[in-house]
Amino acid sequence: MAFQSEIRQSLINRLTEKVNGRNYGKYLNKVRLNPIRGFKDETITFDFPVTAIIGPNGGGKTSVLGAAGCAYISVRPGRFFAKSGRFDDSMQNWKINYELIDRSINPNDSINRRAKFTNFKWTRDRISRNVALFGVSRTVPANERKEFSKCASGRFHVTEDRIFQLEQNVIDAAQKILGKDLNNYTRINVDDNGKVTLLTGSTNEGVQFSEFHFGAGESSIIKMVLKIESLPDNSLILIEEIENGLHPIATIRMVEYLIDVASRKSSQAIFTTHSNDALLPLPSKAIWSATNNKFFQGKLDVKSLRAITGQVDAKLAIFVEDDFAKMWVESCIASDSEINYEEVQVHKMEGDGIAKSVNKYHNMNPTTGNSSICILDGDSQQNDSEEEKVYKLPGESPEAYIFDEVLENINSETDSMIGELTIALHRKFEDQEEVKSIINHVRLTNRDYHLLFSQIGKKLGFISEIVVKSAFLNIWKTQYPDQVQLINSFIKKTWIR
Structure with a gap:
């Protein structure tokens, strides 16, 4: 989801x-x-x-x-x-x-x-x-913090004027983060100037406990919120x-x-x-x-950072814009015996600009030790370039392109792929007319092509969006081998087994 x-x-x-x-x-x-x-x-x-x-x-x-x-x-x-x-x-x-x-x-x-x-x-x-x-020291447990040493004693005591209920704005904010009721929590001023504070909590049964028994994350969040809410x-x-x-x-x-x-x-x-x-x-x-002493702006998967710096086992890194483009390219690679898929890794970058920029940096960086290419969506405003190893997928928006290409074929009187697609969508072969009707209805009413596959999945009985995407991609591959070869040619220009 x-x-x-x-x-x-x-x-x-x-x-x-x-x-x-x-x-x-x-x-x-x-x-x-x-x-x-x-x-x-x-x-x-x-x-x-x-x-x-x-x-x-x-x-x-x-x-x-x-x-x-x-x-x-x-x-x-x-x-x-x-x-x-x-x-x-x-x-x-x-x-x-x-x-x-x-x-x-x-x-x-x-x-x-x-x-x-x-x-x-x-x-x-x-x-x-x-x-x-x-x-990072904010998450050090209270029993390991020097400033709380005098609190770790059965003789520790403070007067009532040093015990404060948490302010309501702090309670509201912190409990939304932690997902627990903090209405009976307090803070204690350990020293005279209030710079050292010890938190206390309470169970649902009213049993009180000190910060020494808090989780590290729980303590740090409450204290961060206390500080942030006090800021001008x-x-x-x-x-x-x-x-x-x-x-x-x-x-x-x-x-x-x-x-x-x-x-x-x-x-x-x-x-x-x-x-x-x-x-x-x-x-x-x-x-x-x-x-590697460079800055890149844009949303990407943290795991992809290793690819940017060349810290991967693969001989070729492929940078694409999003999850669906990643699935599409990986599906094409898997169908070509000339490409050793174990030596190729595809990384989503969450945008065309960052995909192109990290590809350029990767290929200019002599320390990476492997090559990379960038495969953008067909509607990207970024320019493709053979010299910079930047290519584009066929069509415009990937989801709509794959969906419409498959839809055109299953609506053809001579096409028999609807049966295969029905099975791939986890439905019985006899349900193919119903499946065909659902697919046509979704395309007719859809306003956002990014939701096409999830809408199909819901109408088929909460079938996973990943399953639907995979089914459409597999059918598309069998129908358009020339397009598959085109996408794989981008890879073979740079690397082949």
């Missing part, structure tokens, strides 16, 4: 328009690293107020997070870019350039600022903004590895919460992640991958 976010598309559109219109009191528009670690003249733009940074370990995700934080004087550069004597000599002459909004400095336009490391120290413009930073408008939220300690559903809900906060409080959030689930609620322009 396709993912459906609880964040409405209208809100996504409204927030995107707000960024485009620069309707913020404070906002970080753009960061350019030149150089920082291995990055040279690489730029990230923040085109949506919640931005995900993905990439392999050591790819530079935390460098982006640190660079963003260092735009503001409240974040110490050493938190992200510590120098260790002569072992970090490469830090000399590091520079970060910023384009940002600060209406207290310029009421009408964005401003440009810089942070640089020269003469063994950082120098920065003093730009102020409230920044909340949540590192136009704050910046930085989160390392947002999925740390969280169930996949809670990870999705946490990102949805950040989008909600961006709407309510005009805040901006940037987080790093290794999780595909964290990307699901976000638009494509809100996602950047950092890998």
Whole structure:
């Protein structure tokens, strides 16, 4: 089943328009690293107020997070870019350039600022903004945290004036993320200034328990929400590895919460992640991958990052736009004995622009060790190019093309494929006329070609969309061998067994 976010598309559109219109009191528009670690003249733009940074370990995700934080004087550069004597000599002459909004400095336009490391120290413009930073240490269990050592005792006690019920807005937000009732939870100020807080919870039977018995994810979410809800408008939220300690559903809900906060409080959030689930609620322009000292904008499968960097066993990587294009190409490959499918991998990129750009980078990168091609949808506005190894599938939209080609054949008086298609759709051979009628009715009433196969599956009795797609592709292959050969020729031009 396709993912459906609880964040409405209208809100996504409204927030995107707000960024485009620069309707913020404070906002970080753009960061350019030149150089920082291995990055040279690489730029990230923040085109949506919640931005995900993905990439392999050591790819530079935390460098982006640190660079963003260092735009503001409240974040110490050493938190992200510590120098260790002569072992970090490469830090000399590091520079970060910023384009940002600060209406207290310029009421009408964005401003440009810089942070640089020269003469063994950082120098920065003093730009102020409230920044909340949540590192990976937030999920360290309470019994392993030094600040809670005095709480781990039967003699621990605080007066009632240090015990507070969680605010209702915190309860509402945190329990939506965690999926549990938090109405009887409290926070305890362990020290005089309230910087160290211990949480308490309660079972349905009213039995109280302390944070020492919380799950790491539960504790970190409540404390993050406590902090975020206390922030003033136009704050910046930085989160390392947002999925740390969280169930996949809670990870999705946490990102949805950040989008909600961006709407309510005009805040901006940037987080790093290794999780595909964290990307699901976000638009494509809100996602950047950092890998091999390069940035790529656009939604893609986190697993595909290994293909971008050449960290795959396959001799040929194929980049396509989406799941259906991946199924289509893999189906063609499987029918050709001249192609060793075990040495070819197809990766979806969630968009034509990123598919083409990562293919170009992959083939220009001498460290990848294997070749790649890009196969775009027929209606892509990107240009195909033999030189750049970019090709296009036949037809326009892949789903509609395959569907209509099969439909034309099963409606032909001389065609006998409807029987085979009926069996492939998990129905009895005798049901072929009913199946044919359903297929024609769906095509007649369909408004969104992306839903064609799921609509067929539902009308046939909740048959999986994957089963329906596979059935149509298999029938199409037998009917159009010349088209199959055309698609496979793209592969053979670059690699053959």
